Amino acid sequence: MLEKINFVLVGTTHPGNIGAAARAMKTMGLSQLSLVQPTAFPCAEATARASGADDLLTQARVAQTLDEAIAKDTLILGTSARVRNLPVPLMNAREAAARMMQTVNSGGRVAVLFGKERYGLTNEEMERCHGLINLPTVENFSSLNLAAAVQVLAYECRMAALDAANENPLASFKAAQELEPVPHEKMASFYQHLFSVLARAGVFDRIPDTTLKRRLKLMFNRMRPQKHELDILRGILSNIEKKLP
Amino acid sequence: MLEKINFVLVGTTHPGNIGAAARAMKTMGLSQLSLVQPTAFPCAEATARASGADDLLTQARVAQTLDEAIAKDTLILGTSARVRNLPVPLMNAREAAARMMQTVNSGGRVAVLFGKERYGLTNEEMERCHGLINLPTVENFSSLNLAAAVQVLAYECRMAALDAANENPLASFKAAQELEPVPHEKMASFYQHLFSVLARAGVFDRIPDTTLKRRLKLMFNRMRPQKHELDILRGILSNIEKKLP
Numbered sequence: 001m002l003e004k005i006n007f008v009l010v011g012t013t014h015p016g017n018i019g020a021a022a023r024a025m026k027t028m029g030l031s032q033l034s035l036v037q038p039t040a041f042p043c044a045e046a047t048a049r050a051s052g053a054d055d056l057l058t059q060a061r062v063a064q065t066l067d068e069a070i071a072k073d074t075l076i077l078g079t080s081a082r083v084r085n086l087p088v089p090l091m092n093a094r095e096a097a098a099r100m101m102q103t104v105n106s107g108g109r110v111a112v113l114f115g116k117e118r119y120g121l122t123n124e125e126m127e128r129c130h131g132l133i134n135l136p137t138v139e140n141f142s143s144l145n146l147a148a149a150v151q152v153l154a155y156e157c158r159m160a161a162l163d164a165a166n167e168n169p170l171a172s173f174k175a176a177q178e179l180e181p182v183p184h185e186k187m188a189s190f191y192q193h194l195f196s197v198l199a200r201a202g203v204f205d206r207i208p209d210t211t212l213k214r215r216l217k218l219m220f221n222r223m224r225p226q227k228h229e230l231d232i233l234r235g236i237l238s239n240i241e242k243k244l245p
Numbered sequence: 246m247l248e249k250i251n252f253v254l255v256g257t258t259h260p261g262n263i264g265a266a267a268r269a270m271k272t273m274g275l276s277q278l279s280l281v282q283p284t285a286f287p288c289a290e291a292t293a294r295a296s297g298a299d300d301l302l303t304q305a306r307v308a309q310t311l312d313e314a315i316a317k318d319t320l321i322l323g324t325s326a327r328v329r330n331l332p333v334p335l336m337n338a339r340e341a342a343a344r345m346m347q348t349v350n351s352g353g354r355v356a357v358l359f360g361k362e363r364y365g366l367t368n369e370e371m372e373r374c375h376g377l378i379n380l381p382t383v384e385n386f387s388s389l390n391l392a393a394a395v396q397v398l399a400y401e402c403r404m405a406a407l408d409a410a411n412e413n414p415l416a417s418f419k420a421a422q423e424l425e426p427v428p429h430e431k432m433a434s435f436y437q438h439l440f441s442v443l444a445r446a447g448v449f450d451r452i453p454d455t456t457l458k459r460r461l462k463l464m465f466n467r468m469r470p471q472k473h474e475l476d477i478l479r480g481i482l483s484n485i486e487k488k489l490p
Contacts, residue, residue: 024393027326029383052388081272087471094404136403138274143297148269148396155397158381159339201485215477223468232460240446244488 001104002161006111007150008034008069010125013117015040019049019057020147021114026053028154029161033060034069034111049147066113066125067188073111074181075103078121078129079149081142086123087218089131093152096133097160105164108181112153117146127217128184130224182230190230191217197237200244246349247406252395253279253314255370256361260285264294264302265392266359271298273399274406278305279314279356311358311370319353320345323366323374324394326387334376338398341378342405350409357398362391427475435475436462442482445489 007025012018018041022033033056035041041062047054063069070076077096078088091099100110113129115121126132135152137144144152195213198204204212225233252270257263263286267278278301280286286307292299308314315321322341323333336344345355358374360366371377380397382389389397440458443449449457470478 020390020393023388023390026386027382027389027393051390052386087474092404093400136400136407137272138403141271141297143268144272145265145268145296145392145396147390148265148272148393151390151393151396152400155338155381155400158383159337162381198481198484201481201488203481203484212477215474219468219470219474219478223464225464229460229464232457233464236443236446236448239443239448240485240489243446243490244485245490 001101001164002029002157003031004104004109005030005100005157006032006034006070006073006109007153008036008066008111008113009038009146009150010036010066010113010121011038011116012041012114012146013039014146015043015046016049017117017146018043018060019046019051019053021150022046022050022053022056022060024147024151025154026056028151028158030154030157031056031059033057035060035062036066036069037064038062066128067184070111070113070128071185071188072109072183074108074183075100075110075130076113076128076184077110077131077133078113078126079115079133079135079153080120081135081137081144081149082120086126086132087222088126088129089222090134091131093133093135093156094160096131097153097156099131100157101160101164103181106181109183111184114146114149123214127214128221130221182225182227186227186230187221190225190233191220193234193237194220197241197244200241246346246409247274247402248276249349249354250275250345250402251277251279251315251318251354251356252398253281253311253356253358254283254391254395255281255311255358255366256283257359257391258284258362259391260288260291261294262362262391263288263305264291264296264298266395267291267295267298267301267305269392269396270399271301273396273403275399275402276301276304278302280305280307281311281314282309283307311373315356315358315373317354318356320348320355320375321358321373322355322376322378323358323371324360324378324380324398325365325371326380326382326389326394333371333374335379336376338378338380338401339405341376342398342401344376345402346405346409359391359394427470427472431472431475432466435470435478436465438479438482439465442486442489445486
């Protein structure tokens, strides 16, 4: 199941961190690494720090955009050492790992996003997230190394996988709750449709559209529509579209 | 309580690992670092990798023997990525952290031992241990980086300390996320507005409206809009309403 979890490093500056992250993942049984616009990759320093996990580097998917990297994933989680004031559900790494197992066990795919070394994920990047994973750093020193954050998440994923293998009687019930997860690309095209209808209805005439679009994304991400529910929303948009002048 | 936990690095070869370990500890609120016969210390590379955790390096106790480093500690735990065939109680990192909290809460002091990068702790070193902490690496790739092992243990110590203090750092924030809860009547009038707009757009012409209305309610209930978010939705509905014939 761990192979369905996609660790996505966004805009990583130091290639050594990419190697160390691959090593951290492999020790815990994870294999799917994606890199969005890495500063330097492939790179000898990454391979050196991978220390035997070079297969993960060879198979790593390098993407030009974050959307491309997570297109097929149904549960998108961001990581953050600081607590952000965004209306996205917060969870700790342990809760997140349990949630990931549910998703994976019911046929979904998970993406866990790790931001740039210096600043972490931007608010714009976090718009795609169904949840934010808060790492429990102390208040006055939250400077967690990127590979260390990857290590903690990978460790919790493995613990959750080992737990799940010990047959949880609730597992099948929980799984039924996520029957038809929606991959990121479907949500992205729903947002496109939504925004084009709203533009035609004059919604963006008064409010700056970036702010409003971000708010709406965060709201609908929280809704987490299933496949048939997304069809309903699309149907409604089409209806409205036809009636608009 | 975390200051009573002594992380002991035995015979560390690479000074960079000492720095990275100090950083990993400090992010999680640990401060007591001991070094038994480090190959190179102090060292610029250690300071660089500590990345702001140099205070832990300055205060680190350098010892000539392991016995000296753990002299005052009452609970000695060793770490190991492989399962050793030694008659020492095995535990995972989570169980170990709970055990450490017990010890510390009852006035004891804890030492956690980390062996050389290449081979880990020797059997001779492990003889001092009351328990062995097994890190859950996969069978064919147990090559956990030293600082990564320190990070996992430090993380579990912090989680156990937070549990013990019953102070979840996210609790107050989670509450803040629900600052503007929406009373049922507000949601009810939103639904009325939504359904009247959808009716005018012809959405209920094809689908029986009770089914569709129920589905939409379940979806928007999951979204759990805040007060200002509900205002946004109402504003959008008004916009569309004006444009409909």
